[in-house]
Amino acid sequence: MRTSRYLHGMPSARREHRQSPAISADDAAGLWTLLTGAPPATARERLLVGMAAAIQERGLAGSTVADVVRHARASRRTFYEHFRDRDECYLALYEVSVDRLVWLFENSLTPRDDWFAEIAGASEVYLTGLTAVPALARAGIAEMTSLGPRALEVRHAGLQRLADVLITLHDEARQRHADVPSREISPEQGLALMAGLHELVLVRVQEDRIEDVVTELAPVSARMTYLLGVVSPD
Amino acid sequence: MEAGYGSAMSTTPAATDGSATRERLIGGLALALKERRLVDVTMNDIVRHARVSKRTFYEHFADKEACFIALYREGCDRVAEEQARALRPEQQIGDLITRLTQVYLATMAAEPVIARASLSDIFGGGPACLAVRREQHERFAEGMRSLFAGAAQLQPGAGIRPMTLEMAAAVVGGINELVLREFDAGRGDRLQELAPTVDGLIRSVVLETR
Structure with a gap:
């Protein structure tokens, strides 16, 4: 059940x-x-x-x-x-989870009329996957950083992979919506965006309300992506 | 900035005042961090650099983590002071963003050891560290939000978009990640190269057009 x-x-x-x-x-x-x-x-x-x-x-x-x-x-x-040891086993599990998230995120874009709705939909899929198993989300976001330098490296690599997916999705969306003046998101900006989003997830983990992540943060994530990637005024 | 912790120690040779001793201990940890990473720093390292007894240490701090948290808070205080000194909402918005970026990167570059420990070790330190990290992040996010809210009020027509606290927190978290990445890649002495990226990030969020 x-x-x-x-x-x-x-x-x-x-x-x-x-x-x-x-x-x-x-x-x-x-x-x-x-x-x-x-x-x-x-x-x-x-x-x-x-x-x-x-x-x-x-x-x-x-x-x-x-x-x-x-x-x-x-x-x-x-x-x-x-x-x-236990830590190495956990980091292997973490990497498997990142693989899954990358796959989910890569397949998250549903073409829509509205550019913003499209990105918001993808953000929702990503955040739902990230928090699907709350205990694992808590471990990966709030606990794993205390496992030492190797854990921070693994975390960095995971964030960068997810950031690269975000950049690719953004590119797909801007090709489909060529009427909206837009620009590429650089790898650094993508990383900052992903890290910033995870920072907001961490706050919710610390407040013990992982269940609010999707509804509260999908719009923020989409808005950040929109602001970084769209040239025209709102 | 470089003078900070080192000189505080040499100018207070016979401190009997409690807060001065506390500062010496924090300074001792800062010096120890120049030799090794936080995880490898021992109590002996701290008291040796601070030139106090272990017993004195425990009069001020429960453990190494508590001392580190105090060091982290002081580091954050100094970044906040630098920002308060250099940034005013009446400054032309483009200059204000450029200056915010410069001040932040310069304060990080001035004390690389403390900056790196503050970005990395505070993150790896467990729940108490994460709680303090969060408190400081919120402080910087609120500082950024209110700075640009003030600028929007004083500079109507400049195309300044109000920033939510949430958005500001994401920007702070994102910038910190970029700085941490530079430290980890051994480019801590070239943080200024991040300026265009950081500047662009803030502009995208704050300005309505480019």
């Missing part, structure tokens, strides 16, 4: 998880399907599912290798064959 809600990105998922912290193997596999589009196939992927399940249960800070292997029904030995 809960799995299908994750699949639909229901914002209520986190509250529900708080009431019943234990999550079943089916839930965990469903979570993985949500992240990758396919069930876990390898030992490594099952460990990453275990990591995701552990985070659902205890958050990133509270998750240990013991939790991961328990959820993955794997041995410690198997774990250490794939990952040096």
